[in-house]
Amino acid sequence: MLRPSPATGTMMTMQQTRHQQLVEVIRRANEIAASTELDDLLDRMLDLIIEVTHAESGTLYLYDAESAELLFKLVKGDAAATQLRGQRIPADRGVAGFALRQGKPLFFDDVANDPRWDRSAGTATGFLPSNMYCIPLHLRNTPVGLVQIFNLPATSIDDHDELVILELLSSRLVTEVEKVQMLAEARRRERRQQALVE
Secondary structure, eight states: OOOOOHHHHHHHHHHHHHHHHHHHHHHHHHHHHTOOOHHHHHHHHHHHHHHHHTOSEEEEEEEETTTTEEEEEEEESOTGGGGGTTOEEETTSHHHHHHHHHTSOEEESOGGGOTTSOHHHHHHHOOOOSOEEEEEEEETTEEEEEEEEEOOOHHHHTOHHHHHHHHHHHHHHHHHHHHHHHHHHHHHHHHHHHHHHO
């Protein structure tokens, strides 16, 4: 009987570990998805994305189509940057706007020297990331927001598996946002109908 070489055994062990990590991430995303409170769901999902990628910080923007702006919904990691929460920027501005227009995940490896980086946010907070992923969030080809994660370790940057997990979690986030919004609308309709009956 042929025995696997040590290298083959190590590769199989690495694949099993990756599989276990993916299963755990999916389990945790499913647990988060049980939430019916939008803010809680967004908060916990962004925490999971930051944790899985080993990033230092992250931002979740929601896209306001009426005003063509991105709303800083959540800002995590950098204490000074949390002052951006609730502020708005034009949706065509900076790296975030560029990624939203491209409609696909983008990696920026040298943020400080990228001409698309909007320095006003960094100047206001003193936060200057070295690198970042931007993941646009779309629902049926319509932009609904964007996730940015900052200062990823070198081991995460070129890892195809990490990007797949990141895209999976971002897609899940959009689906769950839609679910919570539909549930909230159904509750509003139910309350209106109940008020008419009374």
